[in-house]
Every structure is written in C-alpha cells, then in structure tokens.
Amino acid sequence: MSDYFYNYEYDKTYCYPSSSVLKNKLNIQDASDLLKAERNITALRILELKMAPPKGSLNFDYLRKLHFYIFQDIYTWAGEIRTVDITKGTKFCLFRYIEEQANDLFRKLKNENYLIDTKESIERRLSFYLSEINAIHPFREGNGRVQRLFIEILADRAGYEVDFSVVTAEEMITASYQSFHKNYEPMDELFRRITCSKAITDV
Numbered sequence: 560m561s562d563y564f565y566n567y568e569y570d571k572t573y574c575y576p577s578s579s580v581l582k583n584k585l586n587i588q589d590a591s592d593l594l595k596a597e598r599n600i601t602a603l604r605i606l607e608l609k610m611a612p613p614k615g616s617l618n619f620d621y622l623r624k625l626h627f628y629i630f631q632d633i634y635t636w637a638g639e640i641r642t643v644d645i646t647k648g649t650k651f652c653l654f655r656y657i658e659e660q661a662n663d664l665f666r667k668l669k670n671e672n673y674l675i676d677t678k679e680s681i682e683r684r685l686s687f688y689l690s691e692i693n694a695i696h697p698f699r700e701g702n703g704r705v706q707r708l709f710i711e712i713l714a715d716r717a718g719y720e721v722d723f724s725v726v727t728a729e730e731m732i733t734a735s736y737q738s739f740h741k742n743y744e745p746m747d748e749l750f751r752r753i754t755c756s757k758a759i760t761d762v
C-alpha cells in the first residue's frame with residue numbers, strides 16, 4: 560500500500576531551493592506548516608464554491624477556474640497547467656500534452672451531455688471521469704481537491720449527490736492507482752457506495 564503514497568517531489572520551478580516545499584504566497588518553508596495552512600485555507604475556499612458553484616459549461620476552463628479559486632491565496636500558479644512532469648508511483652500525463660488530453664476528455668463529456676439523463680450507469684461514468692481527470696493531473700498540486708469538487712458539481716447538475724467525505728485518502732489513492740492502470744473496478748465500487756439520486760435524498 561505504501562508504494563502508492565507520495566510526498567512532494569523536488570523540482571526547481573516550483574520548490575524552494577534544496578527543498579521539496581512548494582513556493583507559496585505565505586512564504587511558509589516548512590512542509591508540515593504549509594500542509595496545515597494550505598488544507599485550512601483551501602477548505603474554506605472549497606466550502607464557498609460548494610455553497611455557490613460557478614455557472615458555466617463543465618469544460619477544462621471550468622476546472623481551471625475552480626483550481627484558481629481554491630488555491631488563489633496560496634500559489635501564484637493557481638488555475639494554471641503545470642510546466643513540469645510529475646510521477647507519484649504513477650507517471651501522469653506529460654505536461655506538454657495536458658491541454659490536448661484535457662480538451663479531448665471534456666469534449667467527450669460534452670458529447671455525453673454532461674451525464675444528464677445518461678443511459679449508462681451514472682456511478683461508472685463518474686468513476687470514469689474522475690479517473691481520467693486524475694490521469695491527466697493538470698496541476699502541480701491540488702488535483703485531488705479540484706477533481707473531487709468538479710465531480711460533485713457534475714453529479715449535482717445531473718441530479719445526483721456524491722459524498723466523498725466517507726472515502727479515506729488511502730481508498731482514493733488505491734482506486735486512483737488501479738484506474739490509472741485500467742482496472743476501474745475499485746473506483747466503480749467506490750462510486751456505487753457514495754452516489755445517490757437527489758430525488759431520493761429530497762424525500
């Protein structure tokens with residue numbers, strides 16, 4: 560299991576010299592202090608977005624806007640595609656193909672009418688889109704938070720509620736690792752557990 564976990568990796572573009580800590584607007588250079596501050600601040604920003612999700616088509620630009628909003632207080636590159644390659648036991652999309660891959664994926668989502676009245680299993684489609692956004696990993700940091708929020712908004716607009724609060728980080732990483740390697744079953748299973756129709760929850 561521990562093979563799937565990762566920490567920040569050093570790169571000279573994003574990190575302080577000789578450190579794996581990401582340069583940040585708060586100028587925090589201690590990894591655990593940054594983690595704490597970053598989690599707290601982004602939690603508030605995510606809450607704001609959940610209370611008033613932005614309008615607009617659910618395309619790559621939308622995902623980038625969410626990322627900008629969540630991380631605007633912390634990173635100068637909030638909302639911007641990463642300019643380095645990253646591996647986390649898994650080699651995510653090479654940075655120079657991110658735009659192209661993401662546009663293909665979001666075109667597919669549009670062609671599926673954003674899952675509204677989908678004839679297929681909603682859980683499997685949500686599982687697929689979360690897995691594919693994750694495989695692209697468009698940002699240097701914060702992909703998990705932004706992709707989960709995006710999927711919640713996507714599900715909500717299609718009439719479903721997704722509750723990620725019951726999923727542990729370990730479960731999510733394992734399912735993400737498996738789906739990256741084309742075994743979608745653990746992610747499908749996770750979505751079967753956390754997705755329900757809003758028609759049911761409204762009763």
Ligand SMILES: Nc1ncnc2c1ncn2[C@@H]1O[C@H](COP(=O)(O)OP(=O)(O)OP(=O)(O)O)[C@@H](O)[C@H]1O
Binds near residue numbers: 563705735
């Ligand atoms: N080895 C792996 N293979 C595939 N996906 C992975 C792997 N490890 C982590 N992930 C995915 O990457 C996400 C974390 O990405 P990142 O650190 O950029 O964002 P984050 O917002 O800090 O995420 P989180 O809130 O989940 O910690 C995880 O939620 C998981 O979905």
Ligand SMILES: [Mg+2]
Binds near residue numbers: 700
């Ligand atoms: Mg992270």
